[in-house]
Amino acid sequence: MPIIRRLPENLVNRIAAGEVVERPASALKELVENALDADSGTILVRLSEGGLGGIEVTDDGCGMSxxxxxxxxxxxATSKLPDEHIEQVVTLGFRGEALPSIASVARLTIESRTRxxxxxxxxxxxxxxxTADEPAAxxxxxxxxxxxxxxxxxxxxxxxxSPRSEYAACLDVVRRLAMxxxxxxxxxxxxxRRVLAVQPGESLAARVAQIVARELADxxxxxxxxxGPARLTGVAGLPTFNRGVADHxxxxxxxRPVKDRLLIGAVRGAYSDMLARxxxxxxxxFLEVPPEEVDVNVHPAKTEVRFRDPxxxxxxxxxxLRHALEGAGQRSAQAPAVSAMGNWQAEPIIRAPEPALSSLFAREYGSTGVRDAGQAWRGYEQTIMAQPQGRAEVAEIAPEPAASHPLxxxxxxxxxxxxxxxxxxxxxxxxxxxxxERLVLERLKAAGAQQAVTAAQALLIPEVIELDEPDCDRLEAASPELARFGLALERFGPTAMLVRSVPSVLGKGDVQALVRDVADDLAQNGDALLLGERLDHVLATMACHGSVRxxxxxxxxxxxxxxxxxEVTPRSGQCNHGRPTWVKLAHGDIEKLFGRR
Known part of the structure; x- marks a missing residue:
């Protein structure tokens, strides 16, 4: 029978260090958090070989005897919990494990002086x-x-x-705490080599733009x-200002910097109809909630939290996020690409005319999808949904002055x-x-927000669509909500759905493709998202099917x-894939193309 024994103190410390100190960045995070809790005004961090060779953190805080x-x-042992109410903790550190854990797996030197x-x-x-306990200057x-x-x-x-990878992790820690x-x-x-220097007393927006990306200012x-008790501040990039990874x-x-799945999912949901997947x-x-509404003691590294009301x-x-992005109006973060401008400038003036404008912008941006709607557009909707009647080469109405409209x-x-x-x-x-596409989607969403039923176009002969049984189950469960937007579905056996009507704003289209895409969206997002977010995904799919091609x-x-x-639709500057719906060449850019300036 195995004998139970107490572990040696040094082994206990090393086991504890495994929870707190995973790599140099982990140790650096604990040290900088301690410096912040000490009411420091400036903090200096020195790294050697990405932290593998050494880490040094100097602050001008309260100091220790x-x-x-x-x-x-x-x-x-900690000074950050004056009583036993751990749910009221307001400091970054509170476990009292960081310094002894680091000291058990490294050579730790502490020098301190109180004011x-x-x-x-x-x-x-x-x-x-x-190994040393002595006075210091x-x-x-x-x-x-x-x-x-x-x-x-x-x-x-x-x-x-490698030192390069460890340095990148250390840099990320400092950037987050500095923000x-x-x-x-x-x-x-x-x-x-000095790689980061920010001055104290900056505004939040200025600090974020300086550290994350200077383009965020514009x-x-x-x-x-x-x-209620919650407060949200910060800076959010326009959908057209995006990245291929979530590291930004x-x-x-x-x-407290966190990497919480709930918050990451909320960000994804807010941008769901404006970014490609x-x-x-x-x-x-920066989210601020009362301390008792959030548990920060669920992870040894304190990178995850748990909310009382998720x-x-x-x-x-x-x-x-959506309210802030709607306030951006028609703003788009993307201007004509520098490469496209360079190609235009390289075109010989004496060459025969070519469709450079079309080909260059198609290559840069491609064909995308967007959404929005309003009274002016509805007057021409039936014309556009019908077959084209020919192209107008000359204005059919008296030209208006361009100065009266932003676009x-x-x-x-x-x-x-x-x-x-x-x-x-x-x-x-x-x-x-x-x-x-953006206009149509905004109209559908506006109808849903007002609890209004979007006008439906009844099919002369209801269409039967064969699907997998789980897809039919999901569509049947969502049918009351889909009916509000004009898509009327009925169960037609175990593996089929009957389509009686489609939203009139979608005009004539492939009904089978529409329903299959809606089923795919429900399958992918049905359980993970709230009802409103699931509907946003579905409406984005419906809008794409009904937009002008x-x-x-x-x-x-x-x-x-x-x-x-x-001009009057929020977020019309980008499509639901995060690409711009319009670009502008300023007069100065055009003059440069022709050598006028």
Whole structure:
């Protein structure tokens, strides 16, 4: 029978270190959080070989006495929990495990001095063994060095990555903490090279733009929202300002950087009808809730949290983000590509005319989908949904002054795909399919928000669509909501659905393809998302089926109606895949193409 025994103290410390200190970035996070909790005004971080060679964190905080230093190196000793109410914790650190855990797997040097004491103190612990305890000379504050991390634990050392990878992780830690505290100055040096320097006292928006991406100052929207006890602030990038990975999403709860699945899912839901599924938003969100409404003690590294009311938090984030993005109006983060401008400039002037405008912009942006609607567009809807009656080469109505409209007045159509309009300050090019898809989707969503039933177009002969039984079950469950938008479905046996009507705004289309795509959306998002978000996915699919296609000839009146609707529709600057619906060439850009300036 096995004998139960107490583990040696050094082994207990190493096991605890495995929960807290996974790599150099983990140790750096704990040290910088301690510096922030010490009311520091400036923090200096020095790294060697990505943290593998050494980590040094210096702050000008309150400092510690010799007795405090000795106590801080004991397990579960902390100054950050004055009583036993752990649910009321407001500091970044509170476990009392970081320093002893680091000291058990590295050589840790602590030098500190309080503002009231003229004498500093120094204590060195080498892999759990005390090697120095003596006076030290230094200004008020604390300086901590970590060297030879996992030097005596080769099994852990061999699992560390390259210095470049470890440096990237350390940089991410400092960037996140620097964003959380714009009132504190941060400096990061790596192998003697300064890679980050931010001054204390900056505004939140300025700090985020400086650290994340300077383009956010122009291509982002500020967020400021309160609902009950919760408050949401930050900066969110426009949908057209996106990335291929989610590494540029920074989320904070009560000033604590987190990587929480609930919050990440809420961000994805807020951008669901504005981004392609392989693209990710760029943003920094700061959520503040009462301490008793969130549990920060669910993960040793404190990177995950648990909310008392997760549904409220998710809905609060989704609505806050969407409200801010709707306020951006027709803004788009994407201007004509530099490569396209270069190709135009390289075109010899004496060459025969070519459709460079159409081919270049098709190559840069492709054909995309968007949404939006309103009264002006509805007057021309039936004309557009019918077969084209020919292309208007000359304006059918008296030309309006371009200065009276932000998106200008339509002057023609290129490749039956792009509308060319003249604005007061330049030339506007609109992707007609992308723009109309956004308009249609906004109309469908507006009808749902008002609890109104979208006009339905009854099918002369109801259409039977064969599907898998699980797809039929999902469609049958969602049929009451889909009927509000004009899509009337009935169960027709175990593996078939009967379609009686489709939304009139979709016009004539492939009913089978529409229903199959709706079923696919419900299958992918049915269980993971709230009802409203599931419907948004479905409506985006329906809008794509009902929008004006590329290759459709439009009259000048129809083009102008589309432009006017875009001007009054929120988020009409980008399609539901995160690409722009329009681009503009300023007069100055055009003059450069012809050598006028």
């Amino acid at each position: 010799a007795a405090d230093i000795a106590l801080a190196l004991e397990r579960h 009231e004491n003229g004498q500093g103190w120094r204590r060195v612990v080498d892999h759990g063994a005390l 230094l200004p008020p504050g604390t300086r901590i060095k970590v060297e030879d991390l996992f030097g005596k634990v080769p099994a852990r050392r061999k699992f560390l990555r 959380a505290r714009p009132d504190v100055g941060f400096t990061l040096e790596h192998d003697g 291509d982002g929207v500020a967020i400021e929202l309160e609902r 999403q920074y989320l904070f709860v009560n000033g 392989d693209r990710h938003a760029v943003l920094a969100l 549904a409220f938090i998710r809905g609060f984030l989704v609505s806050g 200008g007045i339509a002057r023609g159509q290129v490749a039956n795909t792009y509308i060319v309009a003249e604005a007061e300050d330049g030339l506007v090019i609109v992707d007609q399919h992308a723009a109309h 590329a290759g459709r000839a439009l009259s000048v009146a129809e083009m102008n109606a589309l432009l006017r609707e875009m």
